[in-house]
Structures are given as structure tokens and as C-alpha cells.
Amino acid sequence: MYDLIATSTFGIESITAKELRTLGYENLKIENGKVTFEGDEMDIAIANIHLRTADRVLIKMAEFEAKSFEELFQGTKKVDWSKLIPKDGVMHVVGKSIKSTLHSVPDCQSIVKKAVITSMSESYKIEQFSESGPVYKIEVAILKDIVTLTIDTTGPGLHKRGYRVLSGIAPIKETLAASMVLLSRWRDDFELIDPFCGSGTILIEAAMIAQNIAPGVNRSFICETWPSMNEDDFNSVREGAKKSQKDKDLKIIGYDIDYNVIKFAMSNAERAGVKKYIEFQKRDFFDFSTSRKHGFIISNPPYGERLGEEEILDILYRHMGKVKTKLESWDFNVLTSLENFEKVFGVKSTKNRKLYNGKILCHYYQYFDNDKIKNFGDTLINELMD
Structure with missing residues (x-):
């Protein structure tokens, strides 16, 4: 099971939570811009295909306090990234920092990337990674010195339904x-x-x-390229949705x-x-x-x-x-x-x-x-x- 996060625009979190409850999820944690819930690979498919108001579905890998780069490095290194990321996985790190001691986002991204590779090296017993396979977008989000590390399962945002090729001036999402x-x-x-x-x-x-x-129902998601995901899960959810x-x-x-x-x-x-x-x-x-x-x-x-x-x-x-x-x-x-x-x-x-x-x-x-x-x-x- 994973701790999953459905991110949403500010002000919409309660609507996203109601959607998740309708889909059968309980024990939700609602915060600014996100709703946290538990689920497995099938639930990742369900959330991505069915949620109308969420922006993305993320897997939460860790949460800890960090006021120094060393604490950020060690907290990231403790995560067993090899459970999800294969040897050839592309590790793309993005970040944001709000009201935190570690305010330099580029430095935080660099530290996290180094820590992820160190963890992967210890797990796979290799030092060089080709990064030629599926993409794993890792986000380091720091709010008031609390670090949240996630991996994006969605890819292009969930507002990208696939039907809006043409639009007028200032289209609404x-x-x-x-x-x-x-x-x-x-x-x-x-x-x-x-x-x-x-x-x-x-x-x-x-x-x-x-x-x-x-x-x-008519689009694909980045996690479908991951070897850990079962293609049948997404096919089953899409088939059920169409019926x-x-x-x-x-x-x-x-x-x-x-x-x-x-x-x-x-x-x-x-x-x-x-x-x-x-x-x-x-x-x-x-x-x-x-x-x-x-x-x-x-x-x-x-x-x-x-x-x-x-x-x-x-x-x-x-x-x-x-x-x-x-x-x-x-x-x-x-x-x-x-x-x-x-x-x-x-x-x-x-x-x-x-x-x-x-x-x-x-x-x-x-x-x-x-x-x-x-x-x-x-x-x-x-x-x-x-």
C-alpha cells in the first residue's frame, strides 16, 4: 500500500475529497492543495482515470524535518527508492520551498538527486545509472522546514483530458x-x-x-510505463468506466x-x-x-x-x-x-x-x-x- 496524494487547486480540496469518498476511499487527510489517502497500484489507476477536480496523483515516499542540507540528504537517503525505481529509471527532480530554512530550490533538488542515487547505488550495488528507461518525477516540497518527497504517477496534469485541442482566449482549466x-x-x-x-x-x-x-478514460499516464505497474489494472479500470x-x-x-x-x-x-x-x-x-x-x-x-x-x-x-x-x-x-x-x-x-x-x-x-x-x-x- 502507498500513501497517495491527490493535489488540487486551492479552494477545491473539499470537492476532491468528496470525489474520493464517492470512489470508496476513507480516512482522508485534507490539507491546503492536497488530499492524502491510502491505495495500491489499482487505486492509482482508479484515481487518475476517475478524478475530475484533482491536478495530479502522487506517491508520498517520505516526510521529515530538515533545516540543513545534511538532514535533507540523510532523510532522502533513508528511503528505499529501488522499491519503485528500476536500474534504468530516469530520476527527474523538481522542487519548491516555502517559509523554510532551506530556501534555495536548485540546491535542494541537487541534494535530493544525489541522495536518491546514493540510496539506489547501495540497493543495486552499482555506481553508474544509465537513466535510459521510464521517467520518475521526484518532487521535494519543503513547507516550514517539513520535507515531503513524492513521485508523480500522472505525467501531464489531470486537466489534460485530451479533448481540448482548440480554445478561445484565456480558457478555464x-x-x-x-x-x-x-x-x-x-x-x-x-x-x-x-x-x-x-x-x-x-x-x-x-x-x-x-x-x-x-x-x-481516453488518455495515458506516466506510471503506465513503469515496470512495477500492472497494465491489466489500467485496462480493467478503463473498461469498467466505459461500461x-x-x-x-x-x-x-x-x-x-x-x-x-x-x-x-x-x-x-x-x-x-x-x-x-x-x-x-x-x-x-x-x-x-x-x-x-x-x-x-x-x-x-x-x-x-x-x-x-x-x-x-x-x-x-x-x-x-x-x-x-x-x-x-x-x-x-x-x-x-x-x-x-x-x-x-x-x-x-x-x-x-x-x-x-x-x-x-x-x-x-x-x-x-x-x-x-x-x-x-x-x-x-x-x-x-x-
């Missing part, structure tokens, strides 16, 4: 889009609209969630004023296998109207990072607020970096939480329809409002 959908409480028997859909990521993730399409996919009728709509961006979104949806569930339209949000009493809007509208856009966005957000006032029984979920959003929008949110879109600090403003919430049941309410 797939993992954040999935988190927004899961936080919204959207149920697939309600209409879902993104009036600023861009490359379609939010709607594609929503459709994949509704149809139970595992986000990693559990659904084919529900959905009402999902995306608008954008740029027709070329709409074409990108349609192509992305097709690659994700959900094109038939999403209707994309070239349409301005100022022309938005609906006859439906209930529905959901989940969106990541323009932020106005460029000079001169603030006035335009002020008009846009005020209009969104007016639309929400008219659609009292619709749930609105808006991710934005605008600091005075609620003031401009004109309606105080039911709830908001801090999230990061890349390096941009944003808030996710949520406007819940209380009547609809009552129909969901008290247990579900308590879970979703955590």
Missing part, C-alpha cells in the same frame, strides 16, 4: 470547470446555460459528469458572440464524446431570454484584464444582475476576478468562495433558488452547502 459544476448543485433534469461559453469547457465537463464519462457511461437526454446550451470560438467548442465537444448533448449558438448575452421557470447558469464571463474594458464589463455585469432579478427561480453561478462584483451585479450572493483561475484570484458567486433547494432534501442540502 477542465479541473476548475468540473469543480464549478459540482459546486453548483446542478441536476441534469434542469436546463444548463453558459452565456459566455468560449471553448465550451464548463458545458463539456457538465455533460461528462451527467453521462458518467470518466475524465481520464458505466450513460446516455441521458440533456438540455445544455452555450452562447458566444464569436462564431469561430463556437466552432472550437463544437470540435472540443465532439472529441469529448458529448457533442450531441450540447447546443452551441452564436448569441449575445444581451439577447438572452427563456420561457423556462427553472434552470442553471454556470459561467466564467470576461474579467476585463485589459485597459479600457472595465466600463464595458460594468454594463455587462449590471445586465446579468437584471436578468437574475427577472429569473428568480434560476440558479446563477459566476466565477469572476471583479472585486466589487456583487455591488455591480446588484444582488448579494447566497454563497461565494475563493478560487484561483490559473494565477488569477477569483471568487465563485452562487445564487441559489431556495424553493428548488427545499425539493432536493435536507441531507443533500447540508452536504452541498459545506
Whole structure:
């Protein structure tokens, strides 16, 4: 068994933990940017293929205190790296250091690489390593003098689903889009609209969630090249994931004023296998109207990072607020970096939480329809409002 870490963006850890619980994992440890759990090789396959909101799945090799390079070297050397890394393994060391005595990351990386090779030399009884085989990305992360050594099982981040080849300006990560959908409480028997859909990521993730399409089912992971991993584990998990996919009728709509961006979104949806569930339209949000009493809007509208856009966005957000006032029984979920959003929008949110879109600090403003919430049941309410 391994100590496994599912890393995530700040603010999303609780959602990643709920995903892991749904997958059957218990005794979770939730910290800033990560959730720790136990598992074997099969669990590594399950987590990589099924997690929608995590960034990576790491194997924790050791954790110890180090205030000197000697302590860092000895703590790293104690680890039996040969249990996982073969003689020809490529040992690629990366690092980060926050509020720690050992603040020079390059020096820490060099010390860890030297200690890993020393440990491997003692285990394999050789001094030279070809490093011509599978890659093992080792991370030395030091926080307040506590060192955590991990090996990445994922490779390219889990947001790399494989469907988004084309995108518009400033696309949102797939993992954040999935988190927004899961936080919204959207149920697939309600209409879902993104009036600023861009490359379609939010709607594609929503459709994949509704149809139970595992986000990693059509991609590979770096650990699949490792001799210690069983190819049958990944094949079995992928086969099970494909068998559990659904084919529900959905009402999902995306608008954008740029027709070329709409074409990108349609192509992305097709690659994700959900094109038939999403209707994309070239349409301005100022022309938005609906006859439906209930529905959901989940969106990541323009932020106005460029000079001169603030006035335009002020008009846009005020209009969104007016639309929400008219659609009292619709749930609105808006991710934005605008600091005075609620003031401009004109309606105080039911709830908001801090999230990061890349390096941009944003808030996710949520406007819940209380009547609809009552129909969901008290247990579900308590879970979703955590």
C-alpha cells in the first residue's frame, strides 16, 4: 500500500475529497492543495482515470524535518527508492520551498538527486545509472522546514483530458470547470446555460459528469510505463468506466458572440464524446431570454484584464444582475476576478468562495433558488452547502 496524494487547486480540496469518498476511499487527510489517502497500484489507476477536480496523483515516499542540507540528504537517503525505481529509471527532480530554512530550490533538488542515487547505488550495488528507461518525477516540497518527497504517477496534469485541442482566449482549466459544476448543485433534469461559453469547457465537463464519462478514460499516464505497474489494472479500470457511461437526454446550451470560438467548442465537444448533448449558438448575452421557470447558469464571463474594458464589463455585469432579478427561480453561478462584483451585479450572493483561475484570484458567486433547494432534501442540502 502507498500513501497517495491527490493535489488540487486551492479552494477545491473539499470537492476532491468528496470525489474520493464517492470512489470508496476513507480516512482522508485534507490539507491546503492536497488530499492524502491510502491505495495500491489499482487505486492509482482508479484515481487518475476517475478524478475530475484533482491536478495530479502522487506517491508520498517520505516526510521529515530538515533545516540543513545534511538532514535533507540523510532523510532522502533513508528511503528505499529501488522499491519503485528500476536500474534504468530516469530520476527527474523538481522542487519548491516555502517559509523554510532551506530556501534555495536548485540546491535542494541537487541534494535530493544525489541522495536518491546514493540510496539506489547501495540497493543495486552499482555506481553508474544509465537513466535510459521510464521517467520518475521526484518532487521535494519543503513547507516550514517539513520535507515531503513524492513521485508523480500522472505525467501531464489531470486537466489534460485530451479533448481540448482548440480554445478561445484565456480558457478555464477542465479541473476548475468540473469543480464549478459540482459546486453548483446542478441536476441534469434542469436546463444548463453558459452565456459566455468560449471553448465550451464548463458545458463539456457538465455533460461528462451527467453521462458518467470518466475524465481520464481516453488518455495515458506516466506510471503506465513503469515496470512495477500492472497494465491489466489500467485496462480493467478503463473498461469498467466505459461500461458505466450513460446516455441521458440533456438540455445544455452555450452562447458566444464569436462564431469561430463556437466552432472550437463544437470540435472540443465532439472529441469529448458529448457533442450531441450540447447546443452551441452564436448569441449575445444581451439577447438572452427563456420561457423556462427553472434552470442553471454556470459561467466564467470576461474579467476585463485589459485597459479600457472595465466600463464595458460594468454594463455587462449590471445586465446579468437584471436578468437574475427577472429569473428568480434560476440558479446563477459566476466565477469572476471583479472585486466589487456583487455591488455591480446588484444582488448579494447566497454563497461565494475563493478560487484561483490559473494565477488569477477569483471568487465563485452562487445564487441559489431556495424553493428548488427545499425539493432536493435536507441531507443533500447540508452536504452541498459545506
